[in-house]
Amino acid sequence: MLPLRAIFPGKRVALRAPRVSDAPRIVEIRTRSREFLRAWVPVPGPDEFDVDLARARILRDRRDIRADRHYRFCMTLGEDGPVIGRVALTQVFRGIFQNASLGYWVDVEHHGQGFTTEGVTLALDVAFREIGLHRVQAAISPHNAASLAVARKCGLRDEGRAARYLQIDGAWQDHLLLAVTAEDWPAAPR
Incomplete structure (x- = not known):
């Protein structure tokens, strides 16, 4: 189990891990980036735009980390800098699967800079070294060139296309499925 202070x-x-004190910043980013992210992320819930609801969501995120269910990380500039996005390993399955789904977004002001x-x-690296997963997969819109480029740069391989996979911006949209396993991870111990 990952310590929440890691x-x-x-x-x-x-x-x-997200901190309750991150709620105003996350709401600010999601509000500013709403149009930028609209075509790529599921319809956001009210907890993305209301500070009190965002605080409650962060408390759930922290419980999920302790329970090994979901790891919704804050991405910060440096170790002590402001939050600029989120990277999540969700729907963690153990047993014979050892899998999680990968999702990510970045503040529109930090887009296209390699962050x-x-x-x-x-x-x-956390998924394979710290959490002990065997596989991480992502579902990305075929029109989201930036996210596809990130996934491929990070070693995820194309595995197929899922018809009407996720509801994005009010419509069921096809997504490309990409994945990487521990054996393929460049930083994996040999």
Whole structure:
């Protein structure tokens, strides 16, 4: 189990569990980035735009980490900098599957600067080294060139197309399925 105080640093960003004090910043980012993210993320719930509801969501996120169900990390500039996005390993399955789903988003002000690629790389390292998963998969809209580029740069391979996979912006949309396993992870111990 990951300690809630753990910080996973990279060169420019770090991942850590969300803190209740992050709620105003997350709401600010999601509000500012709403139009930018609309075509790529499921319809956001009210907890994305209301600070009190965001605080409650963060408390649930922290419980989920302790329960090994979901790992919704904050991506920060450096170890002590502001939150600039989220990277999540959700729907953790144990037993014979040892799998999680990968999702990520970044503040529109930090888009296209390589921060997301670094954050996803850190999350995959945590998935395989710290959490002990065998497989991480992502479902990405075929029109989301930026997210597809991040996933592929991070070593996820194309595995197929799922028809009407997720409801995005009010419509059921096809998604490409990508995945990486522990054996393929470049940072995996040999």
